[in-house]
Structures are given as structure tokens and as C-alpha cells.
Amino acid sequence: MASNTFVPKLIGHFNDLGTLADTYLTAIDVGLMIRLFLVTFKGTDEVEVIIQKSVNNNGYNVQWNGKAFKKMKNLKVLIIKDVSFSSGVEYLPNSLRVLEWVGYPSPCLPADFRPKKLSVLKLKKCRFSSLKPIMESVTALHSIGFMDMSVLNFDFCELITQIPDISCLPNLWKLSFRGCDNLVEVHDSVGFLDKLRILRADYCIKLRTFPPINVSTLERLDIASYTSLEAFPDILGENKKITVLCLYGIDLEFPFSIQNLTGVQVLGMENCRRIRLPISIAMLPELELLKIRACEELHFSKQDGSIEKGSLIMCPKMDRLVIEDCNISDESLSLCLSWFVNVKSLSLRGSNFTILPAFINKCPFLTSLDLDNCMHLREIRGLPPNIEYLSAKNCISLSFQSTSILLSEELHNTGGKTFYVPEGRIPEWFDHRTKGGSISFWFRNKFPAIVVCVVIGLTNEELFSIKFDPQVIVNGNERFGAHGLGHTFKVVAELIFVFDLESILFPYELEDVSLEKEWNHVEISYQEPFDSYTYEDELSNKVSIEEVGKESGIYVLKQMNKMEDIRFTNPYIDNEICSHNVKRHD
Template sequence: MARVTFKFAASFLPKKACDIRSKLENLRVLNMGSCQYITNIPNLSGLQHLKELDLQSCKNLIEIHHSVGNLAKLQYLNVENCGRLKIFPRCIKLPFLEILHLNNCSSLTYFPDVLEKMKIRYLQLVVTGIEKLPWSICNLTRLRRLFINRHQGVTELPISIFLLPELEVIDAKRCGKWLSSNPNEAIEEEIWPMLCPNIFAIYLQECNISDELLRTYLTRFINVKHLDLTGNNFTILPAWIKECQYLRHLILNDCKHLREVEGIPPKTEYLEAINCLSLSSESRSLLLSEELLRAAVIRQSDNIVFKTFFCVPLTCIPDWFDHRSKGASISFWFRNCFPPLCLCLVFKSMDDVYDNCHVTTSVCINDKEVYWNELWNRDAPNVDHILVYDLKENHISWDKMGQACRKSKWNHVKWDKMFVSE
């Protein structure tokens, strides 16, 4: 059967969409995107062959008939940028739906119940009014990535999110409640080891994560590689995190109540604890321990893409650094192979003077620049911080290295940093 597509001009439709069920029963694609005159999508139950429904940027759309939630062959549904949309199907039974766009539906306060297993792989709920996700979200069995950014109200993620067998990434920002506390929505203890076996990244920025939530739930994801807990309320990073053998990136920025760090994953290579103002001196030292940093640099000796990077609120360079220098530069000599290095710098708080600071670094060998990198381009920190990163030969241009170095002779290296604020 031939593909049938129908696209409405933006000014074609009256305020209430006409009844198109009888004459367009073989319709495959219905595109009403950017139609400013649509306020209501009527009963579409007669379009059982419909595969794509595009309603994006219908600024005055208020209601979508519940029949849309039962279009058996629908694969694509886009209602993005429909800021006045309030009524959406309460239940969806769309076994072939792969793409659902709900971004910028700021008046929509609920997500529909998912009545059967669906094929959606990516779900974005950015700038919506959705208050919570239903327990039945676990029927999105093919879901790999979930992105949520709260606009208003409270977004609550049910524990059932962790029953999704293919879930790889959870990215939830500014969700007032992260996990359901409903006692009737429990997961049996013996099931926990099977939860989200493929998850490798958890980003939970400003999600009101408490010590209890951190201890009760996040302990289950020992295979995670990236963990971002920026702006949360927990006071202790518990010792169990040392069991996360695969964790490489750990972000703790703006955790203003964090006091104690009981352990760090042994393979951590990227760590930020910017503006963690309540950290004890012992915890700050632990975050920059010689053992942790040396291990990170050694592991990355063959890694061309990523570099070790640590940033912690401290005012003094740790004692175990071999060579120190005041000012904006440091120099040394090497012969034959360029040595693996762990470089450290302290920069003072200037947030009362500047909103943003920009730190770059360069390396010159025998007065020829062979390396340049941006270390920091973000808001100025509230207190003094130490920044540590590794510099190895495989981060430097081989062509420039060959031109600058004198073989079998001593070579002079100068490392400079530049600080620019605005």
C-alpha cells in the first residue's frame, strides 16, 4: 500500500480540527506542526494505519483526544513546544511507538499510564509541568535514556524506573522528589541485583538527594561509570561508593552540606567538588590523596582522549608534590621521553569581583609551544580551590614535539597558566 501523507498549512484549519476520520482512514503521516489555529485534536480512532503524528509548535493546542493513545500502529508522536496543552491521553497503548516528544509542554501536569510494553528508546521531559511519572513507566522496556528537567511543580521518579532492563542513562535535573516513597510500590530485595544491569550514567542535579536515599538506592548501581550529584543535600558520601569499581567520573559540585567523604572509588579519574564548603579537612585531603591521583595517572598513560582532572576546595598544594613554584609558571628539564606529570595549581576565590573566570594553560619546550588547553571556563568559585590534572606526552602534538625537542639532549619545559575574568 502506498504511503499517504497529509500536511496542513498553518492557516488552513479552524479553531477546532475538522473530522477527518471517514475520508483519511489509510493515512500514514499526519503533519499539523505549527498550525496556530488548532485548539483541539478530535477523535482519531478511525486512523488505525497512522504511523506519524506531528503536532509540534501548535501554540494554542489545549486538548488531544484520548483516542490518540490507542493508535495501534503509531510510531512517532511529537507535541513538542505546545505550551498550552493541558489534556493528553490519560492512558497509552501504543506497542510500536518509538519516539515521543513532550518537551516544552509547560502546562501538561501528568504523564500517561503505560498500559503495555512499548518500544520508546529515548524519553525527554524538559520544561514540562509533569508532577510525577507513573509506576507503569516500567513498561517502557526498550527505554535507554531518560532526560527530565523540571519546570514547575514536583517531579517524582518511581522506584520502578529501575526495572527497565535496557536503561543506560538517567538524567534528572531539579526534581523535587527523586524516588517514590509509596509503601505499596516496593521492589523485593532479591530483585535488586538484577536492576538496570546496563546503566552507566546517573545525573541527578539538584534532586534533593538525602543521606537516606543515597544509602538506600544508589548503592545498588555498582557498575555505574558516571555519577553527577551536583547541588544535593546529603552530608556524607558513604564508604560503599568504594565498591563502584567502574566509576570514573564523580561530580559533587555545590553540595553545600557535604561534610564527610568516607571513600572514593579506586578508579576515579575525573572528580569535581567545587564549592563543597562544609567538607572536613580530612575529606578534602582524601579527595587529593597521592595514592588516588598516582593510580589515575598511571591508568591513563595509554588514554589519548581523556585526562585526569580533580578540583577540590583547598588552599595549599599537597606535600607529596615534588616541585613547587609561586606565580603563574613552573619549569623543569627532561631527556629522551617526556615524563608523565601530575600538575597542580591553586587559584583564589574572586566571585565577589567576577562572575566568570577562564583559565587556560600552555606548555613550551625549548621556547616552542607544543600544548594548549582550557582548564576552567565557568562561574568563579566561592572559595580557594586546587585544580589537578595530568599532562602526558600523548596529550601533546607529536609534530610540535618533534620540532621542539633535541634528541638525546636535555630539553627545557615551561608550563604557564593564564587567568582571565569577566
């Protein structure tokens, strides 16, 4: 076996060490034992790259004395993963530019390791208890090198308790120390690295404080998720690079200076214990989506003293506001809506509040409102002026007065709406009603503009699921399906669907329906034409609307139709009866 077959030789200079490592990882047989390098090539200065990753992460155990790299004077890239060693490392070549060693077996780097051109240092799951010796080595070499250090990674090093002063690394662009379970202190210098682009420090469960951040180049910031931070760090200068900020499993308060993250477009929080948001959140000029899910205590702080009282605060680009499965007070919800008056889509599903505030009337662009499973919602004091879609499925505490507002003729007589309301009866203002989950009518001239409703009753099951997928059949052969409206959901209380028929039938143009006769028959049903039940459907108590539909109704939009062109009984039979009666009279 010729040794040169297995040893890739680094030729020339390289600019992107990460790409280089990835390239060699595919070039070398990943099943090759590291001992092949340490024994076959021991003592050679031809080796420039060693990359070892075990097959299927099974790992290897290597017996050595720690000095196998001593004569590899030209080694520049050393990457070792999923390999265990019988003893620690006693020597590493100073020629190294990339050192990545998962589970590095020694409590420190060799005392004589002084790599002047080291650019990447990744020691995940290492046994270091302190990083100070490394930083002291860096400081000692600073006058003659070490200016190339760009990546530093100590993820999941359980013994590390402190991140020391790293101001001696001016070209660092990536710093990561995720999952350091015993980390309690981070030096202020971390927040002032003016070339840093990625900073990751999540899953440090004992970390309670984080220094201020003043880095305009930062593009990714993962520092709070699943930590014990009591407050999000102060943002001392403007940052336009961070566009997405997501936090998980936290209990903290945001500073007013969060407004300095002027590039943030998406702000998300999930599975949090307690969150307190300042009004400056609403000053983020690029914010498009604020998404908060499963928060035990969600607070929107009252107006800050630095904001002029009565001034209007709103995100100019705010599109979606999601507050789902959260405990939020009525006062906080009202404050929230006053901050985000430009919002277009609002989801409050599953959240614990009792009043939908009147301030929602002042949200002129809000067209979609999701209140599903808000079990404690009792009162609706207002609605957005341009609302098109509202869903309040399983809102079992909603008052009769509130459901009356949602089902008022004044709200629906212009059409263009789709509502799901917890109510078991069809409103009196509907023109026609019939028992069951389907309904039909006749029309002539043009297809009429109508509002349709169907009431869903309960079954013997405490919980069942249905699929709402309206189907329209004209003259028994032309079938139209609703666009974007078919979906399956759980039902725990009686429910009425109210929807503008014409607005949901897209891309079909109902005006272009081929009219075979003077009077044309239309049937509206919800039975899927090619439906098939699976075993999983049975387990989830899936039923069709045809089975649980109690009543269906039709309301004709009077300003858009002539009532003489619509019939709710067969006009041909009616004409025959009328003709027969006339003959008898003669």
C-alpha cells in the first residue's frame, strides 16, 4: 500500500479553510483509521492534512503515547471527530492553521503549542476547565502573529465556567460556546469584537447575565435560548445585519435598547416562562413578524417615559402578529394592539385572555383574525373595520352578545367574509334554511352573490375532527371546489360557518358557468368527491360535515342581485303547478 495514495497534499495557499476542510472530508475515505496516519506516516513531514470522521459515528479507540504529531512539521489541517484516545496530547505542530478536535482528550493545549497562523480552533466537548491559558498564549504571541484567528468554538465543554478577555482576537468573526453547562461569566470584550458575525451562547443553563453588545457586523445572535438570563443584553449601537432573532425556553426582560436591532424582520419566542417586552419593540423599522408561542407569562410593558405620551408608535412593515397558547392579560393585549396597529394578520389562538379590546377597531389593515381555542374569551368589544376572515372555533365562553356581533346582518350584508363562530343556530336574517349539511337553490341570468352558512352539531364523542371543504355543483355536472379553504380541525362545541360563496371559489369565475336552461340548479355540499378514510382517521374520530351538519342557510346580497332571479324551490315544478291551477280556474 503506497502511503501517498492516502495522504492528500496541500498545494499553494488557501483562503477559505472551512471549504478546504469540507473538500478533504469527501476526498479521504472516512472509514480510514486515524492510526493509519499515526503509524504509517509517523515521522514524515509530507502530511499537510489529516481529517478523521468515523463511519456512522461509531467511533474508534486509538492507543498512542500522545507524541505522534511531533515530526509532522508541515501539518496545517487537523480535524478529528468520533475518535477516543488512550492518553492526552503532548505535542501539536505549530504549523497548524485549522485545529478541530471533538472530545479533545487533554485538560489543556500543550505548553509549547504556539501556532502563529492558527485561524480555526474548534474544541467541542473538550475537558478544559479554563480558557485563560489559551488567551494568555494568544496575548504572548500577539506581537508576532495570531492575527488570523477567525473561528473559536468551545461548544458543550461542560467544565468551562468563564469566557475570559478575548480582545486579543481582533479578526474573530465566529464565536461559539453553546451548551457549556457550568458557564456563569462572559467577559465584556465579547460584546465589542468589531468583526464578529456569528455569536452563539445558547443552552448555557447557569448563565444569568450577558455583557452589552456593540457590534455592527453581527449577523447571527443566539445567546438567550435555554439559559438563565434575567435580561436580554443591552444593544449599545445600531445593528442592521441581524434579520432573524429567535429565542426558546427563556425567562427574561428585553431592554429598551432592543430598538437598535434595526434590521430585524422576524422576532420569535417559544416555550418561554416569562417575557416582558418594552414599547421599543414597536420601533423596529423592518419588523414583519412577531411570533410568540407557549409563553407562561407574557407582558407588554406600559408606555416608557422616554416616549411622548399620546404619540402613535407602529411598525411600518408589520405584517403578522402571532401570540398563541400564551397567558396574556387583557391589559397587555390591549397595549400590544396599540403598538401594532398596522398588522394585517393576527393569531391569538389558544391564548388565555377574556376580552378582545375595542382598540382593535383602530387596526385598519387587519383582515385575518384567529381566535381558535381561546377557551376563556368572553367578550368581543370591537372588530377591525376591514376584517375578512375570523375564526373563533371552540371559544366556549363567548357571550351571546359577542356571538350576535359576529353574526350580525350589518357585518355580512356586503359579502367578502369567512367566519367560524361558536353558535348552534342560523341567524334570523338568512333568507333560506334547511335541515342537514347541504343546501340548494336555483338561479337564472347570472350566478348570484350569496352568503352561505352551515351549523355543525355535536356527536357522542367528546372530541372529533371534521374537514371543511365546500363543493359547488351546477346542474349536476359542473363541480367547483373552494380554493385555500379546505382544512381539518377539532370540534368541542357547536359551530356555524358563514362564508361568501363567490369569494372562496377561485380561480373559477362563476359568472362564466355554462347555463343549460333558463333556471339552473346549484347544490352546495361538503362531501369530498374522492375521500378515503384511513386507520388514522378512525383513531382521530374523523367525521364529515354531511354527518354532523344540523342546518344550512343562504343569505342573498340584495344590493348585488335581483331576488326574482333566485328560487329556493324548483321553479319548473312551481310553474307546472301554477299552469295547472290556471287551467282548472278556466
